[in-house]
Amino acid sequence: MKNLLRIEELALLLLGSYAFYLTELSWWWFAGLFFLPDIGMLGYMAGEKIGAWVYNVFHHRGIAMLVFGFGFLLESQIAEVAGVILFSHTALDRMLGYGLKYEKGFKFTHLGEIGKK
Numbered sequence: 001m002k003n004l005l006r007i008e009e010l011a012l013l014l015l016g017s018y019a020f021y022l023t024e025l026s027w028w029w030f031a032g033l034f035f036l037p038d039i040g041m042l043g044y045m046a047g048e049k050i051g052a053w054v055y056n057v058f059h060h061r062g063i064a065m066l067v068f069g070f071g072f073l074l075e076s077q078i079a080e081v082a083g084v085i086l087f088s089h090t091a092l093d094r095m096l097g098y099g100l101k102y103e104k105g106f107k108f109t110h111l112g113e114i115g116k117k
Contacts, residue, residue, distance in 0.1 A: 009095035016088030019068075023081055030088075033081070037089045044106060052101040059090050059100060 020030050043054025057063060068083025070076070093099075099109030107114040 006095050009091045013088055013091035013095065016084055016091055019084045020081070020088065023077060023084070025077075025081065029081070030085070033085045034089055034092075037086055041106075048105055049103045051106065052103045055106075056100045058086070059093060059098075061087060061090050064090060 017030070020027075037058040040055040040058030041051070044051030046054075064083050064086035066083070067086060068080055071079025071081075071083055094111065097109075097111055097114060099111030102108040102110070
């Protein structure tokens with residue numbers, strides 16, 4: 001089952017990459033912005049609860065789709081690209097086993113405990 005979920009996330013990453021391709025921007029933008037959502041980890045400087053909340057905002061697929069949708073409706077390429085980057089980054093994270101965080105600590109995610117053997 002774990003491999004099937006990883007394949008699904010790979011497909012979503014490819015979908016996000018294709019959506020970026022449709023923007024006709026240089027791929028340097030995609031590469032340069034791809035890890036920007038990890039700025040959400042800075043929330044952990046304020047504690048576990050706030051850290052989990054901030055991290056999850058930057059790694060929630062629904063929020064990514066809303067940002068993209070608003071960009072599409074408002075004809076804002078910046079918002080569209082932000083949504084695509086959030087969506088694509090989230091797919092890679094999930095493919096690697098990094099899920100949405102629980103308040104008890106960074107390594108506790110909806111996909112299981114990170115680093116647990």
